[in-house]
Amino acid sequence: MSNRLPFSLAADGAACRSVGGLASALGGVGELFGLVWIGWSGAAPSHRTDAVDAAERQAVANAAQTLGCDCRSVPMNQGEADGFYRGLANASLWPLLHDDLAHFRYRPDWWDAYAAVNERFAEAVAGAASPGERVWIHDYHLMLLPGLLRRRRPDLRIGFFLHTPFPSADAFRRHPRREELLAGVLGAGLIGFQTRRHLEHFEEAAQRIGGHACGAGGIRHRRGRTRTGVFPIGIDASRFERGLADPATAAYAERLAAARGGRRLVLSVERLDPTKGIPQKLDAIEAFLELHPGQKEEVEFLLIAVPSREDAPAYRRLREEVEGRVGRINGKHGAPDRVPVRLICRGVGFHELCALYRSADACLVTPLADGMNLVAKEYLACQPEGGGGVLVLSEFAGAADELRGALRVNPHDTLAVAGAIAEALTRPEDARRAALAPMREHVRTHHAGGWATRFLAALDAAAACSRPQPRP
Ligand code: F6P
Secondary structure, three states, X not given: OEOEOOEEEOOOOOEEEOOOHHHHHHHHHHHHHOOEEEEEOOOOOOOOOHHHHHHHHHHHHHHHHHHOOXXXXXXXXXXXXXXXXXXXXXXXXXXXXXXXXXXXXXXXXXXXHHHHHXXXXXXXXXXXXXXXXEEEEEOHHHOOHHHHHHHHOOOOEEEEEOOOOOOOHHHHXXXXXXXXXXXHHOOOOEEEEOOHHHHHHHHXXXXXXXXXXXXXXXXXXXXXXXXXXXXXXXXXXXXXXXXXXXXXXXXXXXXXXXXXXXXXXXXXXXXXXXXXXXXXXXXXXXXXXXXOHHHHHOEEEEEEEEOOOOOOHHHHHHHHHHHHHHHHHHXXXXXXXXXXXXXXXXXXXXXXXXXXXXXXXXXXXXXXOEOOOHHHHHHHHOOOOOOOOEEEEEOOEHHHHOOOOOEEEOOOOHHHHHHHHHHHXXXXXXXXXXXXXXXXXXXXXXOHHHHHHHHHHHHHHHHHHHOOOOOX
């Protein structure tokens, strides 16, 4: 269960693939485990009628069939989507969980909508799940759901996985409904995090805010014990291998190379989101161009920034800021026959993406905070055996805990990021190869399917331990 299905329906019922880590990682897993995926279709009509609901169900069934997955939608109207998704989830929890207090907002009516939509998800699964079935709940949109479901169906094996970071207890305390949020998540038998740091933060919050005792892989509370664990998410690496082998990828890579005319490529790919640190990255690119003027002829920066949550003012302002900054950098450092920074504000096709990853001499993944960041892993999966580029990686992305061979940076340190770009572009081939090989192997072996298998096995083990034991 997640807020986002693997696709979203537009107002005319057309489906487009969802972007973001959760959708891309779970995409391949559904088929593997025969999952039923329950979530919101993205449709938010002002009024719901039986006819509107029936049309939505049909559009969801069609989209799910095209993607080869089994999906059910939980309907929302516009008011609910405003309060639940745009309000509490995106303007309250998302910034707070990413330690971005400047964007953190709270309104009681958002909370009411959040609670009501979580109830609706609980009803949807409580009525449909077989006895003892596993229910895997994903992400911050559904933090109340484990508790609500536990009350309705104590027989279910309920797991919760947080794809985002979890901040320090001091930051989380800011949320006026912190106790309810914690109690909701603790309704799960197992809670999974991307990194140990996020798990430790959650346990600190459970102790200091909830007054619970933590230790030995779990948290004790009134209902019993919830297990906790670190389960770093992976990608479907074989999908990228197949993509790279496709002639469409090679053809696109050739076109890219011809268009670049021998200039080197530094790539970044992300959703246009304040947590991704795009203005800070532009500061570093500008510093690099100023410190290395000779490189203006040699390097091209390509930023693929996929629009996201476009009706949120902070996101609209961010897009304007990024477009303005890129224009100013190009105005200052460009020439009639080249621009140093190209910005594309739309998603690119899968084969284009594979070709871009494969062609890029360096990839800049510099979020201010990120649960994992799967772009870093996708870039590595697309590097050729025995060669390839350099990953410049923020120390605040969960991926930095695993990908030790990356050039690690603090995205707030402009000159250090500019220096890392210069180092990435001058690293000798044998040093690049030595850093890449173990990371590429890690990404291939620690894939999304393995992540799901590990989580679900731990969920079964947690359920077995909490079952009453027969008396000797
Ligand atoms: O926690 C990560 C995630 O679930 C990603 O899938 C995505 O980047 C984001 O959160 C949600 O984005 P959206 O608001 O578009 O569903």
